[in-house]
Amino acid sequence: MSSSNFFTIILISLTLALIPQTSFALNDPLFHICSTSKNFTPHTPYESNLKTLINSLIYKTPSTGFGIGSVGQAQYQNQPAYGLALCRGDITTLECKTCVSNASKEILNLCPYNKGAIIWYDNCMFKYSDIDFFGKIDNTNKFSLLNVQNVSGDSMKFNNMTKDLLSLLAYEASLDKKLYASGELKIGELERVYGLSECTRDLTSVDCKKCLDDAISELSNFSDGKKGGRVVGGSCNVQYEIYPFVRE
Ligand SMILES: *[C@@H]1O[C@H](CO)[C@@H](O)[C@H](O)[C@H]1NC(C)=O
Ligand SMILES: *[C@@H]1O[C@H](CO)[C@@H](O)[C@H](O)[C@H]1NC(C)=O
Ligand SMILES: *[C@@H]1O[C@H](CO)[C@@H](O)[C@H](O)[C@H]1NC(C)=O
Ligand SMILES: *[C@@H]1O[C@H](CO)[C@@H](O)[C@H](O)[C@H]1NC(C)=O
Numbered sequence: 001m002s003s004s005n006f007f008t009i010i011l012i013s014l015t016l017a018l019i020p021q022t023s024f025a026l027n028d029p030l031f032h033i034c035s036t037s038k039n040f041t042p043h044t045p046y047e048s049n050l051k052t053l054i055n056s057l058i059y060k061t062p063s064t065g066f067g068i069g070s071v072g073q074a075q076y077q078n079q080p081a082y083g084l085a086l087c088r089g090d091i092t093t094l095e096c097k098t099c100v101s102n103a104s105k106e107i108l109n110l111c112p113y114n115k116g117a118i119i120w121y122d123n124c125m126f127k128y129s130d131i132d133f134f135g136k137i138d139n140t141n142k143f144s145l146l147n148v149q150n151v152s153g154d155s156m157k158f159n160n161m162t163k164d165l166l167s168l169l170a171y172e173a174s175l176d177k178k179l180y181a182s183g184e185l186k187i188g189e190l191e192r193v194y195g196l197s198e199c200t201r202d203l204t205s206v207d208c209k210k211c212l213d214d215a216i217s218e219l220s221n222f223s224d225g226k227k228g229g230r231v232v233g234g235s236c237n238v239q240y241e242i243y244p245f246v247r248e
Helices: 002-018 023-027 045-064 093-110 155-175 205-222
Strands: 031-034 066-071 081-087 117-120 124-129 142-150 180-186 192-199 226-233 236-241
Touching: 031 093, 045 066, 045 081, 045 093, 045 124, 081 093, 093 117, 093 124, 142 205, 155 180, 155 192, 155 205, 155 236, 192 205, 205 226, 205 236
Parallel strands: none
Antiparallel strands: 031 117, 066 081, 081 124, 117 124, 142 226, 180 192, 192 236, 226 236
16 A cells, blocks of 8 residues: 555656656646636627637747737627737747647637636647736736645755746746746756746736736745746746756
8 A cells, every 4th residue: 555655656756857748748738717707699799709819819829929819899899809829938839739729629618608718738828808908917817736745955945046046037038029938046966946937928028027026926935845836827927846847
C-alpha cells in the first residue's frame, strides 16, 4: 500500500521533472467559465454573429498569436459579439492554430447558448462576450493552480527569488510588443526557478503591468514554498515552476 503510493509520487515527480509538457496536459482544458446569467436564443443575430466571430478568430489568431474582433453593430440592434484569443508567447503557429480551434469547439460544447464564455489551455485562451470588454482588465474571470509539493531547502529564499523573477518578467512583458516574457533565476548550486508573464494584447503597457503585479501578489499569498503555481485570468497570467516549461 505505502510502497505503491511512494511509487506514484516518484512517477509523478519524474514526469513533471523530465517531460513537463505531456500530451494529456496540453490537450485538456485547464478551466472554463460560462457567463452565469445570459443565454441567447438559437437562430438570432447573436448566434450568427458569434459564429462568424469565432471563425474569424480561428483564422486570424495563429499568425501572430493574438486575435481580437467584434461582429455586429450595437446601433442597429444587431446584438454584437466581442471576442479574443491568445496563444502563449513561445508556441508555434501550428500549435496555436490547433489550440484555438479546439478551444472554440470545446467552449461551445461546455457553454452552449451562453452569451459569454472563456476557456483556458496551457497553450491558449479563448474568450467572447456580448459586452465590449476590450482594453479593460478582467478581474472577474480568474483561477489559480498550485503544485502542492514543497521545495526542499530555504523556502523563504525561494519565495523571495520567485517573486523577484516574476516581478522582473512583469516589467519585461509590459514593454514587450507581444506583452510576453519568460525567464529563469538560479537559486542554489543546481536549483532554478522558471517563470512567465503574459497579457492579452488589447491592454496598454501600464494596465498589463498592473494586471500582472496583482496576479503576482495573489500568487505569492498562497504559493509559500510550493514547487509551482500560477494565477490565470482573462487579461493576464503568471506562472512559475522548478523545471523549464516554455521555449526560450
Ligand atoms: C484537438 O482536438 C483533437 C480532436 O479532439 C485532439 O485529437 C487533439 O489532441 C487536440 N489537440 C490539442 C492541442 O488540444
Ligand atoms: C508542505 O509544508 C507545509 C508546512 O511547512 C506542511 O503543512 C505541508 O503538509 C507540506 N506539504 C507537503 C505536500 O509535503
Ligand atoms: C525575504 O523577504 C523578506 C521580506 O521582504 C525579508 O524579510 C527576508 O529577509 C527575505 N529572506 C531571504 C532569505 O531572502
Ligand atoms: C492576501 O491574503 C490576505 C489574508 O488572507 C488578504 O487579506 C489579501 O487580500 C490577499 N491579497 C491578495 C492580493 O490576494
